[in-house]
Amino acid sequence: MNMVTAMGEPPELKRYSGAQRAAALMLVLGREHGASVWEHLSTEEVKDLSSAMSHLGRVPASVAEHLLVSFSGEMASMNALHGSFESTERLLDGILPGDRVREIMEDIRGPAGRTMWDKLSNVNEALLAGYLKNEYPQTVAVVLSKLKPDHAARVLGQLPKEVSVDVVQRMLRMETVQKEVLTQVEQTLRSEFMSNLSRSQRRDPHEAMAEVFNAMDRQTEEAMLGALDESIPESAERIRALMFTFEDLGSLVPSAVSTIVRQADKRQMALALKGAPGSMRQLFMSTMTERSAKLMREDMAAMGPVRARDCEEAQNALVRLAKTLADNGEILLVDPKSDDTMIV
Incomplete structure (x- = not known):
C-alpha cells in the first residue's frame, strides 16, 4: 500500500506513512469510486487499511490534492478530510458484506483477539458478568464453556449466587453445542455487547x-x-x-496494603521503603508479621546508601503492582484525588 512520492509534494505529506497515505486516498475516492479497489484487497489488507483510516484524523487539503491529482479541482474546494471509526464504517458499509464490515471494525476497535472468544477473554470479568447476568442461564453456560477456565471462574464469581449455581449445573449437563446455537450466541454478543463495549472503551x-x-x-x-x-x-x-503515585498508596486500607506486600518482590519493596517517608514505612510494616518486618528493616539497613533514582524506580514498580492487582479485582483503587476512601 506504499505510495510513491513525487516532486513538489506538500511538506505535511512527510508526516504520513505509506498506509496512512493509502487510507487518505481511499477516503477521497469514497464508496462509489473506491468500491472496485476494496473488492480486490484481501481481508488482512482491508483490516490494515481500515485501521490506518480510523486513526487518520484530520488530513490537510494539500495532502489530499497531492494524493489525487486527477481530482485536484474538486479537492481545491475542500479544507480537510476526517478519518474516524464512524467514517470508516460508513465507507465500508455497502462496499463489503455486513458481517465482514463488523468483523473488520471489531478487530481495529478491540478488545484484542482474532475470534469472538479471544476477545471475550480480554474483557474484564465484572463487565462481562454485568452483561451475562441478564441473559438466559443456558446462554451464559454456552459462553463460559468457550472461555478459558481461569477467566470463566472469575466471571462466575461476579455473578449472583443463584445464577452462578444454575449456570454451573447447566455446564455439567451440557453436551456438544450445536453450530447454529453457537453462531447465534456469537452474533448476539457481537451486536449487543462488543459493539457497545468498543464505544464505551474510548x-x-x-x-x-x-x-x-x-x-x-x-x-x-x-x-x-x-x-x-x-x-x-x-x-x-x-x-x-x-x-496515581507512590504517596497515594498511603491512602489504602491495611488489607489492600497487605495484598501488595504479599505479592511484591521483597528486595524491591525494601528499596522502595528505604526512600519513603516514615509514615509509609510504618503502614507497610504494620501489615507484616513481626519477624517479616524485622527482616525488612535488616535488609534496608544492609543496603547502605542508595541512589534516589533507584528508590523511585522501586516505588513506581509497587504502583504498577497495585494497578495490576486492581485490574485483577484483588484490590480497588478509586481516584486518589477524590474524597473517597480506597477500599478492598
Missing part, C-alpha cells in the same frame, strides 16, 4: 498520558508537567488529577 487521552507520566522518573515528570503548566495548564491539571 479513552480520554489524558488517562493514557497520566499512565505515561506515572512511569517517568520524578525529575522528568516534574519538568514535563511544568512545561505543560505554561502551555496548556488545563491539561496539566487533568493529568495530575488522574495520576
Whole structure:
C-alpha cells in the first residue's frame, strides 16, 4: 500500500506513512469510486487499511490534492478530510458484506483477539458478568464453556449466587453445542455487547498520558508537567488529577496494603521503603508479621546508601503492582484525588 512520492509534494505529506497515505486516498475516492479497489484487497489488507483510516484524523487539503491529482479541482474546494471509526464504517458499509464490515471494525476497535472468544477473554470479568447476568442461564453456560477456565471462574464469581449455581449445573449437563446455537450466541454478543463495549472503551487521552507520566522518573515528570503548566495548564491539571503515585498508596486500607506486600518482590519493596517517608514505612510494616518486618528493616539497613533514582524506580514498580492487582479485582483503587476512601 506504499505510495510513491513525487516532486513538489506538500511538506505535511512527510508526516504520513505509506498506509496512512493509502487510507487518505481511499477516503477521497469514497464508496462509489473506491468500491472496485476494496473488492480486490484481501481481508488482512482491508483490516490494515481500515485501521490506518480510523486513526487518520484530520488530513490537510494539500495532502489530499497531492494524493489525487486527477481530482485536484474538486479537492481545491475542500479544507480537510476526517478519518474516524464512524467514517470508516460508513465507507465500508455497502462496499463489503455486513458481517465482514463488523468483523473488520471489531478487530481495529478491540478488545484484542482474532475470534469472538479471544476477545471475550480480554474483557474484564465484572463487565462481562454485568452483561451475562441478564441473559438466559443456558446462554451464559454456552459462553463460559468457550472461555478459558481461569477467566470463566472469575466471571462466575461476579455473578449472583443463584445464577452462578444454575449456570454451573447447566455446564455439567451440557453436551456438544450445536453450530447454529453457537453462531447465534456469537452474533448476539457481537451486536449487543462488543459493539457497545468498543464505544464505551474510548479513552480520554489524558488517562493514557497520566499512565505515561506515572512511569517517568520524578525529575522528568516534574519538568514535563511544568512545561505543560505554561502551555496548556488545563491539561496539566487533568493529568495530575488522574495520576496515581507512590504517596497515594498511603491512602489504602491495611488489607489492600497487605495484598501488595504479599505479592511484591521483597528486595524491591525494601528499596522502595528505604526512600519513603516514615509514615509509609510504618503502614507497610504494620501489615507484616513481626519477624517479616524485622527482616525488612535488616535488609534496608544492609543496603547502605542508595541512589534516589533507584528508590523511585522501586516505588513506581509497587504502583504498577497495585494497578495490576486492581485490574485483577484483588484490590480497588478509586481516584486518589477524590474524597473517597480506597477500599478492598
